[in-house]
Amino acid sequence: MVALLVRLKLTLLRNSLRRSVWRTVGLILGMVYGLAVVAAVVVGLIALRFTTTALTADVTVVAFTTLSVGWLLMSLLVFGVDETVDPSKFALLPVRSKDLLPGLLAGGLVGVPGVATVLISAGLIITWARTPALLAAAVVAFPLGVITCLLLARASTSAFAAVLASRRFRDLAFVGIALLGVSLGLGGNLIGAFASSDAGLLRQSLANLALVAGWSPFGWAWMIPADVARGQWLYAGIHLLLAAALVVVLWRAWGYLLAARLTSPVETAGESRKVRASSWVERLYPATPAGGVAGRCLRYWRRDPRYLAGIAGFMIAPVIIIVTQLANPDGLPELAAFAPALVGWLVGISIAQDLSYDGSAVWLHVSSGLRGADDRAGRIWATMTVYLPVTVLLFLAAFITSGEWGLLAPVTGLTAGLMLTGLGVGSLVGALWQWPAPPPGANPFQTSNTGGLPAVLSFTVTSFGTLIVCAPTIGLVIWSFFTPWVGYLALPVGLVSGFVVLRIGITQGGRILDRRWPELLKAVSEKAG
Amino acid sequence: MTSALSLVGLTKSFGQKRAVDQLDLEVRRGCMFGLVGPNGAGKTTTLSMATGLLRPDAGRAEVLGHDVWTDPAAAKGLMGVLPDGVRLFDRLSGAELLRYVGLLRKVPLADIVTRSAELLEALSLTADRDTLVVEYSAGMTKKIGLACALIHAPRLLILDEPFEAVDPVSGEGIRSILRNYARGGGTVVMSSHVMELVESLCDELAVVAQGRVLAAGTLDEVRAGSTLQQRFLGLVGFTAAGEESLAWLRSSSDSS
Numbered sequence: 001m002v003a004l005l006v007r008l009k010l011t012l013l014r015n016s017l018r019r020s021v022w023r024t025v026g027l028i029l030g031m032v033y034g035l036a037v038v039a040a041v042v043v044g045l046i047a048l049r050f051t052t053t054a055l056t057a058d059v060t061v062v063a064f065t066t067l068s069v070g071w072l073l074m075s076l077l078v079f080g081v082d083e084t085v086d087p088s089k090f091a092l093l094p095v096r097s098k099d100l101l102p103g104l105l106a107g108g109l110v111g112v113p114g115v116a117t118v119l120i121s122a123g124l125i126i127t128w129a130r131t132p133a134l135l136a137a138a139v140v141a142f143p144l145g146v147i148t149c150l151l152l153a154r155a156s157t158s159a160f161a162a163v164l165a166s167r168r169f170r171d172l173a174f175v176g177i178a179l180l181g182v183s184l185g186l187g188g189n190l191i192g193a194f195a196s197s198d199a200g201l202l203r204q205s206l207a208n209l210a211l212v213a214g215w216s217p218f219g220w221a222w223m224i225p226a227d228v229a230r231g232q233w234l235y236a237g238i239h240l241l242l243a244a245a246l247v248v249v250l251w252r253a254w255g256y257l258l259a260a261r262l263t264s265p266v267e268t269a270g271e272s273r274k275v276r277a278s279s280w281v282e283r284l285y286p287a288t289p290a291g292g293v294a295g296r297c298l299r300y301w302r303r304d305p306r307y308l309a310g311i312a313g314f315m316i317a318p319v320i321i322i323v324t325q326l327a328n329p330d331g332l333p334e335l336a337a338f339a340p341a342l343v344g345w346l347v348g349i350s351i352a353q354d355l356s357y358d359g360s361a362v363w364l365h366v367s368s369g370l371r372g373a374d375d376r377a378g379r380i381w382a383t384m385t386v387y388l389p390v391t392v393l394l395f396l397a398a399f400i401t402s403g404e405w406g407l408l409a410p411v412t413g414l415t416a417g418l419m420l421t422g423l424g425v426g427s428l429v430g431a432l433w434q435w436p437a438p439p440p441g442a443n444p445f446q447t448s449n450t451g452g453l454p455a456v457l458s459f460t461v462t463s464f465g466t467l468i469v470c471a472p473t474i475g476l477v478i479w480s481f482f483t484p485w486v487g488y489l490a491l492p493v494g495l496v497s498g499f500v501v502l503r504i505g506i507t508q509g510g511r512i513l514d515r516r517w518p519e520l521l522k523a524v525s526e527k528a529g
Numbered sequence: 530m531t532s533a534l535s536l537v538g539l540t541k542s543f544g545q546k547r548a549v550d551q552l553d554l555e556v557r558r559g560c561m562f563g564l565v566g567p568n569g570a571g572k573t574t575t576l577s578m579a580t581g582l583l584r585p586d587a588g589r590a591e592v593l594g595h596d597v598w599t600d601p602a603a604a605k606g607l608m609g610v611l612p613d614g615v616r617l618f619d620r621l622s623g624a625e626l627l628r629y630v631g632l633l634r635k636v637p638l639a640d641i642v643t644r645s646a647e648l649l650e651a652l653s654l655t656a657d658r659d660t661l662v663v664e665y666s667a668g669m670t671k672k673i674g675l676a677c678a679l680i681h682a683p684r685l686l687i688l689d690e691p692f693e694a695v696d697p698v699s700g701e702g703i704r705s706i707l708r709n710y711a712r713g714g715g716t717v718v719m720s721s722h723v724m725e726l727v728e729s730l731c732d733e734l735a736v737v738a739q740g741r742v743l744a745a746g747t748l749d750e751v752r753a754g755s756t757l758q759q760r761f762l763g764l765v766g767f768t769a770a771g772e773e774s775l776a777w778l779r780s781s782s783d784s785s
Contacts, residue, residue, distance in 0.1 A: 274622075274659045275659050282628070287632060287638045289635060292628075292633055293633075295632075296625075299621060300620055303661075361618045363582055363612055364617070367581060367612075368605060369601055518582060
């Protein structure tokens with residue numbers, strides 16, 4: 001049964017690769033990336049052999065506990081139920097859950113994350129192979145730790161299968177991951193800033209962290225060699241018992257949940273989400289076609305997780321810059337003051353991909369004979385409604401925290417210039433290139449369709465085109481570093497040139513749309529894969 | 530009097546495959562017109578080209594005298610369209626979607642409000658007006674799509690498989706809406722592969738296969754004394770498994 005299920009998983013993997021070249025490319029990229037991570041971690045673990053056992057203990061416990069937590073979080077948020085060998089697909093077959101368990105567990109090892117985890121965990125043995133006792137402890141910890149990782153993923157996804165299948169959860173998870181990315185970037189930078197200021201403090205917090213991690217269920221197995229290294233044999237015994245007990249409990253729990261799923265396969269619950277018939281969005285814009293487009297887009301900014309994740313994504317860089325430059329005593333407050341300009345620069349990209357996000361639903365624009373310019377203008381209104389307050393907030397945050405009020409004119413000029421230009425360029429580019437994007441609510445990590453050449457063109461031309469078109473304003477801002485009064489020129493130049501570009505973007509982009517609506521419809525609705 | 534819909538020499542190829550081949554069709558005003566054909570006959574492709582969603586390789590499409598491809602604004606303003614197999618802006622509620630279509634179609638705001646309420650009521654969607662369309666069942670999605678096609682009071686309705694996945698009760702509701710609409714001078718062109726439906730609802734029809742019109746005219750003309758089902762099968766070249774081809778089966782059961 002084990003061999004059969006592992007073979008099934010391999011066959012499914014091979015068939016999915018045969019379906020599209022991009023999947024193969026994706027798998028190879030994943031393998032290269034996974035291999036690089038494994039190599040880096042193993043080199044790090046070998047390097048730890050040249051340090052003290054105390055440091056090795058703290059580092060390995062924290063790192064491997066993170067690995068276990070990662071398995072839990074990633075399987076819950078990103079991968080969801082492993083759909084290739086979904087247990088409910090076995091519901092029609094005469095098999096018992098306890099026959100399936102070992103095979104499904106082994107199947108979990110097939111794939112980049114599984115193999116990488118085994119290799120990385122094997123590195124634990126290398127780093128602890130210092131005395132026979134430590135080696136023995138590591139050899140015991142290795143399988144316990146790996147099996148705990150796999151069981152955590154399986155048991156949790158089986159337990160929450162019904163929740164994971166619901167669309168609302170997927171939407172939330174999508175935004176959650178984007179925010180997690182922001183906080184990880186921030187956290188990493190902050191830790192870096194602190195580490196450079198006080199190494200002793202860092203060492204102490206690592207030790208504290210290791211203590212907490214080691215006594216949490218995720219760290220029980222990984223703590224065994226660390227206890228032995230400290231000579232705390234009693235604790236080692238306790239951790240061994242706890243880790244073994246955890247494996248047994250998780251195994252039992254998973255078996256129970258699996259048996260339940262075999263008799264009652266999860267079906268996506270028919271949720272019925274009502275919206276409040278709010279009219280403020282409708283009053284915000286005029287009752288014209290362009291106003292209709294704006295209102296519809298604004299609602300999508302709130303209801304479509306792709307847009308929410310987009311906002312989070314665009315905010316990462318400026319927030320990181322502001323926080324790190326101010327948290328770091330050697331930072332540049334001037335740089336923090338200019339951070340809002342970054343959002344201005346990136347907004348155009350969002351406009352450029354807007355039509356692709358609509359997918360085949362855009363037939364409505366085509367068949368209702370909507371003027372291209374109305375389509376462009378409506379989307380810009382909605383984007384402005386979302387990003388203007390966000391940018392103003394970022395602006396205030398940047399200036400109040402940095403105190404660089406002397407830079408107000410050039411920063412305003414640059415931000416406004418980049419934003420207006422970006423929207424103009426994005427409107428034009430968005431009319432030129434579209435691609436079939438995964439629909440809202442689809443798990444973006446299960447789609448290997450990245451949009452291909454049009455997406456790359458759209459992104460590159462928008463971001464660089466904005467910089468080129470906005471060159472006069474950018475030039476003035478750079479000049480103002482040497483001759484400060486020039487900064488006051490940047491403001492009117494940025495605003496005026498920006499509005500001109502925006503105007504051209506709307507009319508010309510609209511004209512392109514009027515010419516190629518049917519071709520556009522074909523481009524966005526091509527089947528993925 | 531100009532036709533409600535006039536297709537002349539419409540042609541479209543996808544790669545090697547010729548999906549629609551020199552197709553001609555005239556639909557007179559005030560008519561319920563059925564477009565029937567087997568799967569892959571080119572019905573959806575034809576309707577897409579007639580509604581301005583797909584650019585034809587050759588040929589013309591005119592709606593009440595306005596060319597869809599040279600004067601799209603006028604032609605599209607007269608048409609209400611329900612395509613098949615495309616998404617809607619489904620993160621809007623039913624009421625929001627109707628309002629959106631109304632605004633795109635430049636319907637006065639007061640009319641949008643009253644017409645939406647009436648359409649939702651007629652299609653028994655009032656209880657779900659504030660539910661997101663993505664949560665709708667397939668039948669409900671068809672119905673809200675039909676409401677979207679009607680909100681600007683078009684002169685010509687083009688419906689691709691309007692009854693698919695619609696339950697019998699709602700189906701009867703849609704029928705009466707369409708009959709009233711045609712009685713009021715409107716023209717309906719709908720595709721279907723359910724012969725009984727076309728037979729009970731349409732005045733005229735065309736049988737399409739392999740991108741060509743095989744027969745067109747009033748129901749009686751096309752039926753030519755037979756049932757529509759038999760005539761249709763004959764036209765598309767399906768030779769029913771007759772008595773002889775079943776003979777071996779019968780004889781084997783006899784012999785045993």
